[in-house]
Amino acid sequence: MARNKMQVSEIRFAVRSGAAGADVSRVASIIGSFDVTGLVIDGARVGAPGWVFARTLGDTADETLLYFDAEQDATAFLLPWKTVHDALVDAFGDGVLVGAELDLGNGQKVLENGLFALGGEHASLAVLAHQSDHQFAGYASGSKRALVAARVGEWVAVSGHGRATEADLVENLDDRMWEIAAAAGGRSPALVLWRRGEFTHAALLHKGDVHQRLLWGPDWTVIEPASLHRHELREFVAVVTADLSLGESDGAELIKRFGLDQQQAVHLRALIRRPVADIPGLLEILDLPAVIGEVFTGACSLTDLPQARVFPVRTLKELAKAEFSGNGAEPLPPDPAAAPPGRRWRRGS
Structure with missing residues (x-):
């Protein structure tokens, strides 16, 4: 045979x-x-x-x-x-x-x-470079996941709105943030962060492709x-x-995309080798706003931010009707606490 x-x-x-x-x-x-x-x-x-x-x-x-x-x-x-x-x-x-x-x-x-x-507390975020043309109403409908998004400094943070069901998390531990980052990232890199129980994952996406993956979890x-x-x-x-195993990473793509200097690169590699994830520390090295880490660790929610906007799941017909009547989603408002521009993320590279 x-x-x-x-x-x-x-x-x-x-x-x-x-x-x-x-x-x-x-x-x-x-x-x-x-x-x-x-x-x-x-x-x-x-x-x-x-x-x-x-x-x-x-x-x-x-x-x-x-x-x-x-x-x-x-x-x-x-x-x-x-x-x-x-x-x-x-x-x-x-x-x-x-x-x-x-x-x-x-x-x-x-x-x-x-x-x-398979269990434990869950959280996920997509972190995108600032753009004026994010279509989160369409992304919510396309991914069939209600979203909440907010400009945070010069970035945009996105999460699912409401708790993801256990059934959804079987196939989407990232709660569909991978899809959102791939669709909304454009030519700029995007980060996807998720954690569940003892697992924490960080991924760098560029033009829809994964360029770096970091995973912390039990031995x-x-x-x-x-x-x-x-x-x-x-x-x-x-x-x-x-x-x-997911494989060891030296953070080379993160170093490249964020333009880290030698000292920052050393700190990043040390953080990657730690047995337990330190996402606030990772965000600090990458010069991303601290509030993103606070949202990710559960200290606050994106909906707590005054500039946040919720995008429910709607049908294409409902979206088209809203646009035709002039009631379509408005651009995200700026972060009222934003510091002066200082981005080091290399856009479009």
Whole structure:
């Protein structure tokens, strides 16, 4: 029989903890016994207490995992993930899930391209360079998300208006701010910030493309293959765990786009290496208004600012009627507390 075309993806395991005694070390030991490597974590750290999660690499077409074949002295995508699944069931009972996507029940899901950020307090913002032609009424209708926007100094901060539903956050941890930044950013770079539980993410977008991503979150434990004493296995572990991680960043694109000097660049790299995100500190290095950090951390809301405007979701017919009657959305008012211009963001570069 012809083999299906390989579809390499991140493969996840979810194991119910509790009476069967499933914990990080035992789950990692069983998966590692098949010379599979990856990452494992207590679900409480990612908003799903009562579970242990593991992340590996595999082939979704044939439902196999990447493992180290000691006899062939090479890696291969030939280990059926059902083999590992059944071993976990033998040890811990029927509460074991496997796949590129996981449905934990009660509305909790991890999608194929998602992160393990399943619960906890949520916030998201888009930060845009000042432009006179932002069409937030249209963006709200296009993204089907009510928005609130305000000029803050020489910038524009945007967030969703009202709490995002859990269902929306399954697919949009950024609460659609990624879409807003891509649509409204124009030729100037834009920032997207979101946090949920212990996860915080910052992304630099330019002309709709991502140029830098920073992620802070809980540490995952490396799954050690049973044959780790072999030299080849160490390289195998390093490569797979790097693929499963967002990757290290030195902040080069942020340094370039914000025109940071050498000292500021050093401070930025130190902040990136911290185990816990410091978004107010990041904004200070980038010379963005402190109130953006206050909104992001929950000290205040965009709607608390007198210059903020809310843009509800409307149909295209309603938008056209409002424009035709002269009742369309007016430009955002300036920030009454704005300091004199001093932007260092390189527009249109």
